[in-house]
Structure formats: structure tokens, C-alpha cells
Amino acid sequence: MKKRCSIITTVAALSALLLSLSGITSGSPAGPSGKVQIVATFFPIYLFVENIASGISDIEVTLLLPAGYGCPHDFSLAPEDVKKVHQADIIIQDGLGMEPFLPDLLKPGRREKRIITASDGVEAIMAKFRETGEHLHDTGTFQYNPHLFASPREAARMVANITASLAEMLPAYAEKIKENGDNYRARLEKLSREFADSLKNLKNNRVITVHEVFEYMGRDYGFEILDIIEKEAGQEPSAREMMNLAQRIRSEKVAALFNEPQYLSKVAGVLGKETNLPVFMLDPVASGPPDPPLDYYEKIMSENLKTLIKALK
Numbered sequence: 001m002k003k004r005c006s007i008i009t010t011v012a013a014l015s016a017l018l019l020s021l022s023g024i025t026s027g028s029p030a031g032p033s034g035k036v037q038i039v040a041t042f043f044p045i046y047l048f049v050e051n052i053a054s055g056i057s058d059i060e061v062t063l064l065l066p067a068g069y070g071c072p073h074d075f076s077l078a079p080e081d082v083k084k085v086h087q088a089d090i091i092i093q094d095g096l097g098m099e100p101f102l103p104d105l106l107k108p109g110r111r112e113k114r115i116i117t118a119s120d121g122v123e124a125i126m127a128k129f130r131e132t133g134e135h136l137h138d139t140g141t142f143q144y145n146p147h148l149f150a151s152p153r154e155a156a157r158m159v160a161n162i163t164a165s166l167a168e169m170l171p172a173y174a175e176k177i178k179e180n181g182d183n184y185r186a187r188l189e190k191l192s193r194e195f196a197d198s199l200k201n202l203k204n205n206r207v208i209t210v211h212e213v214f215e216y217m218g219r220d221y222g223f224e225i226l227d228i229i230e231k232e233a234g235q236e237p238s239a240r241e242m243m244n245l246a247q248r249i250r251s252e253k254v255a256a257l258f259n260e261p262q263y264l265s266k267v268a269g270v271l272g273k274e275t276n277l278p279v280f281m282l283d284p285v286a287s288g289p290p291d292p293p294l295d296y297y298e299k300i301m302s303e304n305l306k307t308l309i310k311a312l313k
């Protein structure tokens, strides 16, 4: 989301700190609490892992970004975040360039880390709207849209990926991990079927969103993201971009504009008013409360489905 106000440290400047930390943490299979320490990079990943590790008291799952932050696109690590990464036994990330800070932190030779990439093996969409952000240049994966989690179908696949890798890395807990993971995946697949069934035969399937977060949802359930308001996350459009958007909305008969709680666009309302376009709120679950109930994703997505039906049917 927006730039964080805490101490911002560049990845390059962190290497000295990492060297000093490695002496403290290396060689310990579990963290200071004696539990297996899993760090999930941001909220949706955390929520998935919490479900998969539910009821296993020897596993502790923590979040790297604050729960309410949103996508890590422009997140800068503070020294305490770096410490968290280096004390973790397992790190679980989205991948596809969503966490541009991780590759540098975890280069081979610094400290071997067990990383699970939830997006492994999925059919990724090319990022068609995003201008290449300054933080994304050297990840090599910035050309893909990393927002899989905002589609229940892809969320179920991510859960399957995490479950399989985690069961392999933690054989002592594999049985419970698989049981939890399979149950959760089945719940997400059921949610996905509800989306597919409810969004058949849409009256008008063309929408505008704030950032590129709903492309997988659109692909999986049959609506098209014609354009986005913020070409770079957190940045409102220029007057010229506003004019182009308004023109597109009129000429291409867009059905609705979706604002997002994590990237609340101030101009969405203005644009909607000017073009007589209904504006709705759609929550991609990029963020949430610090201690979410295990069915948080399903609850929010069910609300989203009601909104989509109202806007597009």
C-alpha cells in the first residue's frame, strides 16, 4: 500500500546486519520458543498457512508485513523484519515478483533457507497494466501478475502447493498438515464452484478496478478488467489519465467500477459520478485483521460474490 513511515532500509544496506545476525541464529532448527517458526510474507499467505497448520501447537506462524498493509509491492523492510526472515525455519511467499525484497535477502551462500513459493506451477497472467516499478526491476519475474490469491480457484491451488511442500519439509506433522490442507482446499474449491455457477451468463462483463488485483478472478469467472485506475500501486492518475479513463468508460460501455479497501482510490467516486458508472467495493483479501478467523477468506469472498452479481448480472 502506501509507503510505510517506519525506518526504511535498502536491501543493500542490510547485508552487514544479516552477517551479524547469522551468528546468532544459524544452526537452530526451531526458534527461541522451541517451535517451528514459519514466516508468511503477507496477509493472504498467512491466512492460508494458519488454516494448514491449524491445531499443530509446535508450529508458529507469523506475518512479515502488518496484516493491514496490503500487497508488498512497495514494502521496505525495517531491520526487525530482516531479523524475522533470518530467524524463520520456513518462509512462505506468493512469488511472481510480489516480494521483490526476498531474493536479495536469501541469496544462496548468505543463509540457506527453506522457501515455499505458493504460486509455483500456476498458469500466470502477464502483467498488462503495470509500469515496471523501481523495486521490481531485478527480480526477473515482474512481468507476471502476482495476484493469484484474489481468485478462489487460484487460492485453492496455492493451498495445495503450500500443503504439499510443508508436509514434505515437516514429516513429523505431515499427517495433520495434509488433513488440514485438504479440508481447506475443498472449502475453497466449493467457494470457487459457487463463483463459477453464480457468474454464468453475465449481462455486461466489462469492469474497471483500482489496481491489477482482480485479473485472475476475472479470468477464472468470466469478467474482463478493461483498465485500472492506478498504474502504479498507491498512485492516483494524472488529469490526462482520468480523461482517458472517462472516455473508455463511455465508449466501451463499462458495467462497474470496483474500489478496494486496501487501495482506496479517492478518484473512483469522481470518475463514477462523471461517467454515471456505479462504484462498488471489492475486497481481494490482500489485507485483513491481525488475528483473522480461519474462514475469513470465504466470508469476504462470499460478500464479493454478492457484489459481483449485483454489478454484472
Ligand SMILES: [Zn+2]
Binding pocket: 071, 073, 147, 211, 212, 213, 233
Ligand atoms: Zn497488488
